[in-house]
Amino acid sequence: MLAFRILCGVVLVALPASSALAQAPAASEQKPSMDELLQRLDALQRRAAEGDKLISALQHRVDELESREKRAKSQAATARREPAAPQKPPRTTVASTPPVLTAAVPPSPVVADTIPGLRPPEPMGNQYEGEGEDALRSDLPGLSLRIPGSQSEVRFYGFANVNGYHDFNGRNQSDAPTVQTIPLTGSPADLQGGDTGLSARFSRIGMDTRTATAWGTLETRFEGDFGGGTAASPNAVFRLRQAWGEIGTEQFRVLVGQANSLWNEGVYETVNFSTNLNQSFVRQPQIRATAALAPGLTGHLSLEMPDTQYTSVAGVFTQISTPSGFPGLSPAFASLPDLLGRLEYRYDGSILDLRGLLRDLTIRTDGTAAAPPAVKRDTVGWGVAGNGRLPMRWLSPSFGPDELVGMAYYGQGIGRYFGGNTFGQDALSNVGLPGIVDVTLDALPTYGASVGYRRFWMPQLRSNFVYSYAWQQYPSYALFFVPGSASATLLNSTMQQGIVNLIWSPFAEVRGNNVGTGWLDVGLEYVYSHRDVFGGTPATLPAGAGFATANRVLGSVTVRF
Numbered sequence: 001m002l003a004f005r006i007l008c009g010v011v012l013v014a015l016p017a018s019s020a021l022a023q024a025p026a027a028s029e030q031k032p033s034m035d036e037l038l039q040r041l042d043a044l045q046r047r048a049a050e051g052d053k054l055i056s057a058l059q060h061r062v063d064e065l066e067s068r069e070k071r072a073k074s075q076a077a078t079a080r081r082e083p084a085a086p087q088k089p090p091r092t093t094v095a096s097t098p099p100v101l102t103a104a105v106p107p108s109p110v111v112a113d114t115i116p117g118l119r120p121p122e123p124m125g126n127q128y129e130g131e132g133e134d135a136l137r138s139d140l141p142g143l144s145l146r147i148p149g150s151q152s153e154v155r156f157y158g159f160a161n162v163n164g165y166h167d168f169n170g171r172n173q174s175d176a177p178t179v180q181t182i183p184l185t186g187s188p189a190d191l192q193g194g195d196t197g198l199s200a201r202f203s204r205i206g207m208d209t210r211t212a213t214a215w216g217t218l219e220t221r222f223e224g225d226f227g228g229g230t231a232a233s234p235n236a237v238f239r240l241r242q243a244w245g246e247i248g249t250e251q252f253r254v255l256v257g258q259a260n261s262l263w264n265e266g267v268y269e270t271v272n273f274s275t276n277l278n279q280s281f282v283r284q285p286q287i288r289a290t291a292a293l294a295p296g297l298t299g300h301l302s303l304e305m306p307d308t309q310y311t312s313v314a315g316v317f318t319q320i321s322t323p324s325g326f327p328g329l330s331p332a333f334a335s336l337p338d339l340l341g342r343l344e345y346r347y348d349g350s351i352l353d354l355r356g357l358l359r360d361l362t363i364r365t366d367g368t369a370a371a372p373p374a375v376k377r378d379t380v381g382w383g384v385a386g387n388g389r390l391p392m393r394w395l396s397p398s399f400g401p402d403e404l405v406g407m408a409y410y411g412q413g414i415g416r417y418f419g420g421n422t423f424g425q426d427a428l429s430n431v432g433l434p435g436i437v438d439v440t441l442d443a444l445p446t447y448g449a450s451v452g453y454r455r456f457w458m459p460q461l462r463s464n465f466v467y468s469y470a471w472q473q474y475p476s477y478a479l480f481f482v483p484g485s486a487s488a489t490l491l492n493s494t495m496q497q498g499i500v501n502l503i504w505s506p507f508a509e510v511r512g513n514n515v516g517t518g519w520l521d522v523g524l525e526y527v528y529s530h531r532d533v534f535g536g537t538p539a540t541l542p543a544g545a546g547f548a549t550a551n552r553v554l555g556s557v558t559v560r561f
Contacts, residue, residue: 309332
């Protein structure tokens with residue numbers, strides 16, 4: 001390259017010199033006048049200026065070629081350091097900076113450029129992977145921009161949502177009710193009748209970055225919505241959903257921060273923002289490792305924030321909250337983080353997923369209003385779950401992109417991981433009951449299952465048909481909780497839920513064997529819920545009968561970016 005620059009300079013100097021030599025014989029015959037000399041001087045100055053421009057343009061072009069050559073060598077070195085792995089192409093590309101253009105140098109074309117070795121962003125709309133978490137999530141990649149002069153990309157994503165509902169039984173006064181808490185038959189809320197509501201507080205905004213490093217892709221994410229306040233408040237309160245960083249390759253990576261729990265699973269698609277029966281939408285601080293174990297098989301292991309939640313005759317206790325009227329510290333205690341693991345296998349649109357967790361549950365009454373007696377009790381919580389997705393085209397091409405989904409679980413002491421089923425019921429305790437000498441902490445056994453069918457009437461119109469069932473086994477001393485109290489009325493032996501919806505996505509399009517939903521969804525949904533309280537009506541009077549039924553119709557409009 002240096003020799004090329006010297007050669008260009010010699011040529012530019014030689015051109016005016018050769019011209020002057022060619023005119024030497026004529027000068028010997030007749031001396032030029034002063035005006036002619038000035039004109040020749042001006043011409044030489046113009047040529048020198050043009051030469052300077054040409055040298056500058058050529059030098060810029062040489063620098064650009066050298067930069068590309070260095071970048072290609074760096075990419076080759078990175079490829080040698082990292083094992084090859086099949087990757088999806090990045091969703092977006094950003095044009096590289098165009099070179100300076102002059103009249104002497106033809107302009108170079110603007111070439112779409114991507115950052116080599118950068119893992120592509122995950123889709124925003126997979127409701128079934130624990131990351132989508134709720135209805136009508138976008139499958140669009142968001143607005144992704146490359147930061148000039150760096151190996152980084154930044155992406156903004158989110159949606160604006162408005163949803164409305166009407167209850168036909170007792171009023172719930174919530175845009176996100178759970179089956180565990182629907183009003184009992186014959187309760188004041190049931191006698192008053194159903195009401196109508198409208199909400200936009202689950203609208204969401206998020207930002208993530210991806211940077212190519214020597215250790216692989218460094219990805220960070222910050223995401224929040226406005227669901228932090230009460231459902232009945234018109235003033236939506238911003239809340240943090242996710243804030244984490246992850247570094248590594250497709251073969252191995254590590255995440256630190258607040259993220260979706262490994263236990264999370266949306267299972268089926270709805271248009272409501274409730275934590276429906278058998279769904280798990282826990283977000284909490286954690287340290288997670290992810291590894292590709294075999295083609296299509298991924299393993300995850302995490303240590304996640306602990307939070308013992310138990311119910312006694314006094315009410316529901318968590319590590320940071322106590323029932324109304326209970327002063328001071330909570331007896332709920334945590335000694336160790338929750339340990340979770342997950343295996344995912346994916347092949348040709350199908351998913352087989354197995355997950356498990358192990359927990360320590362503790363209560364310490366010393367120093368709290370629950371003593372005397374001052375006791376410390378520990379028990380182990382554990383659970384296993386599995387879910388699958390079957391593309392119906394495997395059975396017949398006539399089914400198109402239809403899907404059959406299902407899940408099942410069993411565990412003891414996993415109540416808080418199913419917030420719509422058993423919030424506050426990791427365990428029960430007989431502490432505080434009259435005549436109790438031996439205080440116990442009993443992990444709650446529970447199991448459940450869900451099955452759903454996703455039907456595409458056409459690419460722009462789809463429905464979901466879902467049925468879920470859950471069962472809990474409570475200790476016999478729970479029958480002595482105060483009848484009609486929150487401790488007694490929220491203990492549900494069985495729960496059931498059915499969901500049917502119709503979703504119109506006018507900008508959806510077929511992508512191979514799948515359907516991309518586009519940026520707009522309009523949904524209509526019917527939700528049936530039923531619960532039977534442990535102990536029946538004797539346990540719930542005078543609050544109401546020992547069972548509850550709810551029928552709700554709701555609609556939702558989501559616009560994404």
